[in-house]
Amino acid sequence: MGDAQPPRPAPDERFAPVFGAAAFEGDPPGAVSSRAGHFLSMGTAAFGSPEQTADVRDDAEALGVPFVVPATEGDLLWSDQSNLDRLTRFALQDHGASDARDWQGGAPPRADDELALWHNVELTHSVPSLLALLNHARGSEHELERVAAAAALRAFSNGALEAADEVLAAATTSADEHVAAIANTALRRSDGGGTEPAQPTRSPTGGSAPTTFAAAEVSLAIHGTWAQVTADPWYAPGEPLHRHIRAVSTPNLYDESDYYTWSGGHSQFARDVGSAELPIWRNALTLPPFDTVFAHSHGGNVALTAAANGERIRMLVLMHTPALPRPDEQWEAIRAHVGRTVVMRTRLDHVVLADGLVNGSSQRFDQNRLPHHPVVLHWANPDAWFSHSFFTELGSWLKYDLAGTVIRQHRYVEQLV
Known part of the structure; x- marks a missing residue:
């Protein structure tokens, strides 16, 4: 048993x-x-x-x-x-x-x-x-x-x-995180009510970045906007979802206390700074290229811009990421540096729609610009709608075997290298 x-x-x-x-x-x-x-x-x-x-x-x-x-x-x-x-x-x-x-x-x-x-x-x-x-x-x-x-x-x-x-x-300071995120997005609030960048919240589970994959790559979780004011730091070592992903699908997920964070500001400037700091962080720790990057909300755009600037990512998992408008040359560079992309979204995600009203973003990525495997529940499914955190919740990963999706998609990308 x-x-x-x-x-x-x-x-x-x-x-x-x-x-x-x-x-x-x-x-x-x-x-x-x-x-x-x-x-x-x-x-x-x-x-x-x-x-x-x-x-x-x-x-x-x-x-x-x-x-x-x-x-x-x-x-x-x-x-x-x-x-x-x-x-x-x-x-x-x-x-x-x-x-x-x-x-x-x-x-x-x-x-x-x-x-x-x-x-x-x-x-x-x-x-x-x-x-x-x-x-x-x-x-x-x-x-x-x-x-x-x-x-x-x-x-x-x-x-x-x-x-x-x-x-x-x-x-903007509502006790309801979902409501506060919509309000701060609509008002283009950069700090989301907070003042400090995201910091480690728990001790890591131990061990240096594993080297299970043949290319000795390292995987990473990247938080979204205003991570410092959320109650669920899913991306931090020691957190339930981080432990689950590391144990079930991605054993080389970075697990040290000096993990990567960005400011989480709701601005293009903040995202560009985060993108520029990503390779600096990796090089400072003498880490190998990225295997799988799991990114929530605008953390996905931090990763995409880093790829457009030359950072190689074998597989990118985007969760509730607004699809920002980008010039064709950026999409071309992203396609050249990302082996495979998985896009997880809910239907009519309130926060993503609010972002679209101020940033011109969309809830879906164009398959021609960013070929990807979509993970979207059927419209009749009660889980399919509105939430901006559904795919960062451990219960969702367990219920729908999302780690299995990551494993299967990773096998596809392994054939491309």
Whole structure:
């Protein structure tokens, strides 16, 4: 008899999708997350690029999100708060379920009114209909919902709507890490509420970097933005996921206390500095080339830029990484220096969508620019949606044998060298 396996984790009910109009008909946690997914994906369609709109379309349609036409210069009339409040009041009077003549911006929305405004977007596909819904929702009693609505409003108005920015500013220090990440992303906060770079949090499990693989390469885990303010330093030696990856799929995963970190700042400058420091760190420790790099969120872009600058990575595992726009010559250099890429993502990841509204990033990588093996659960799976941390959780790796995926993909790349 082998060792008993831990029970399979149940889907996180907070991120369980509620499809279509039903998301606006109740307040279970999954419905609130689904409404946030509606606001961010409709905001992407209305205020993002054609490429971003195409990127979210399949997932948005699976969730039952109405399509919205791209915003035009004429829609900027509504970037004045008094005009937007008047638009919202008219929309409520025409389509709402209650008398809204006395409605004031920021007032808690009535569920019937919110559903009516959503149906109006479904009917008209227009930006004004969407803006009325978002402005109405920024008064929600649910922090996640009002922050998602405010993030979309900020993207539309480029910060001109102060009421939306007030919602976001209040949420930057939220006790809910997911909400705080959306707010800090939308406001382009570089520090995420923290001041110090990530530091080792536990003692390593011991031993120098193993040399099991024939090329004596070393593997590495790279954290994402604001790692210093997260409760789960998954990337640190001694942490459960780090131990699991090292034990099951990647025995050469770096396991010393001087492991690599970067500032975690939410800026291109911070990511570029982190990319430049990666080979410096490796050379300072006289480490061999990288075998497998596991990178979360914008830590993936740190690794990609390092590869574009010449750092060789046999296999890159990207978890919840926003696909930033890059010139073709960068993608060509990345393809030349990365042997194989695995992309793990959730559908309509709230934080990645918020990043897209400020950075022009997408949730998916173009197979022509970065050939990769995608790891995405089927849309009907309750685990498939919204989370920005699903693939950094040990329970997810155990439940879906993600270490097995790493092993299998590594075998493919071994044939290329």
